[in-house]
Amino acid sequence: MQRILVPSFSRPSVSDDNPYSEALFRTMKYRPGFxxxxxxxxxxxxxxxxxFVAWYNHEHLHSGIGFVAPADRHAGHDVAILAHRRxxxxxxxxxxxxxxxxxxxxxxxxETVRLTPEREDTAA
Numbered sequence: 001m002q003r004i005l006v007p008s009f010s011r012p013s014v015s016d017d018n019p020y021s022e023a024l025f026r027t028m029k030y031r032p033g034f035x036x037x038x039x040x041x042x043x044x045x046x047x048x049x050x051x052f053v054a055w056y057n058h059e060h061l062h063s064g065i066g067f068v069a070p071a072d073r074h075a076g077h078d079v080a081i082l083a084h085r086r087x088x089x090x091x092x093x094x095x096x097x098x099x100x101x102x103x104x105x106x107x108x109x110x111e112t113v114r115l116t117p118e119r120e121d122t123a124a
Contacts, residue, residue, distance in 0.1 A: 027060070028052055064113055082107045 039045040068078040
């Protein structure tokens with residue numbers, strides 16, 4: 001029997017890990033409202049998870065995609081959301097420059113999204 005090799009989505013040097021499911025579970029586990037006791041039924045568990053998934057996809061703002069919800073990213077709404085944020089920040093900075101000690105956040109749309117992005121080599 002020939003073994004088929006499938007590319008791994010695991011972090012480097014971690015053979016038994018799926019970083020996407022681990023990140024999702026951590027978000028679920030530390031979200032306010034995570035159950036402190038077992039569910040009374042499978043239907044109750046499914047209802048709770050369905051509510052979590054709806055919140056995660058439509059309300060939770062993800063840092064890796066510019067602090068927009070995944071549903072907004074997938075629908076292309078993030079372009080307008082980020083443009084609006086750039087305008088709001090620019091107006092606020094012009095009215096109250098003392099509130100910013102550094103540059104304004106750019107609110108650019110990340111084209112490539114990774115769970116563990118490559119780090120830029122800062123050593124020169």
